Amino acid sequence: AQKVTQAQTEISVVEKEDVTLDCVYETRDTTYYLFWYKQPPSGELVFLIRRNSFDEQNEISGRYSWNFQKSTSSFNFTITASQVVDSAVYFCALSEANAAGNKLTFGGGTRVLVKP
Amino acid sequence: SQTIHQWPATLVQPVGSPLSLECTVEGTSNPNLYWYRQAAGRGLQLLFYSVGIGQISSEVPQNLSASRPQDRQFILSSKKLLLSDSGFYLCAWILSPWTGGYGYTFGSGTRLTVV
Numbered sequence: 001a002q003k004v005t006q007a008q009t010e011i012s013v014v015e016k017e018d019v020t021l022d023c024v025y026e027t028r029d030t031t032y033y034l035f036w037y038k039q040p041p042s043g044e045l046v047f048l049i050r051r052n053s054f055d056e057q058n059e060i061s062g063r064y065s066w067n068f069q070k071s072t073s074s075f076n077f078t079i080t081a082s083q084v085v086d087s088a089v090y091f092c093a094l095s096e097a098n099a100a101g102n103k104l105t106f107g108g109g110t111r112v113l114v115k116p
Numbered sequence: 117s118q119t120i121h122q123w124p125a126t127l128v129q130p131v132g133s134p135l136s137l138e139c140t141v142e143g144t145s146n147p148n149l150y151w152y153r154q155a156a157g158r159g160l161q162l163l164f165y166s167v168g169i170g171q172i173s174s175e176v177p178q179n180l181s182a183s184r185p186q187d188r189q190f191i192l193s194s195k196k197l198l199l200s201d202s203g204f205y206l207c208a209w210i211l212s213p214w215t216g217g218y219g220y221t222f223g224s225g226t227r228l229t230v231v
Contacts (some may be wrong), residue, residue, distance in 0.1 A: 035219055035220070037219075037222075043224070044225060045206065045222040047219040047221070050218065050219045091159070095220075101148060101150075101165040101167050102148055102214045103162055104220050105162070106152075106161075107159065109158075109159050109160075
């Protein structure tokens with residue numbers, strides 16, 4: 001069964017500090033997809049990134065970067081030079097290509113608080 | 117373009133009352149549909165998913181049920197609400213068959229408070 005673990009429940013930083021969110025996953029499928037979503041206080045889920053299991057290239061998008069390492073089953077997310085607007089709950093998620101219904105399983109989330 | 121609608125946005129219901137939350141998707145056909153619940157301060161738990169009209173799979177035994185009467189309509193129901201049913205309910209969809217080319221799209225959610 002697929003499982004996602006986000007060990008950090010809450011991280012508090014001061015603006016302009018970097019923050020890294022950890023995500024560890026478990027799956028038996030060889031083809032799977034990893035996601036990060038942002039949930040601001042308003043509640044909606046904002047899609048940030050999707051990575052498939054065959055693409056281990058790290059990715060950078062503005063102040064966001066992702067480090068995917070299959071050897072350690074991790075898909076970590078770093079916010080560089082954090083801003084107050086980055087305050088939100090961030091979820092890592094996993095979907096197995098061969099799972100019934102292509103279910104998306106979420107980690108427990110990490111709340112990021114960026115103080116001015 | 118595809119859009120997903122969820123309503124109502126907020127709901128306050130007494131214990132023992134019925135519930136009906138609706139989710140519709142526009143601009144696509146034969147989507148996979150999902151209902152998630154988020155209890156206060158907690159993660160997202162998959163409740164139900166559907167791969168076609170009338171096809172419902174339940175992930176967690178509970179006081180809720182789901183139905184898919186039309187291709188792009190997904191309904192979450194309860195006959196008698198419990199206090200523990202309070203939470204934030206999110207509907208989501210992906211194209212079927214899904215080849216992983218993009219992320220899941222979520223509705224704006226319904227915040228349910230059972231009093």
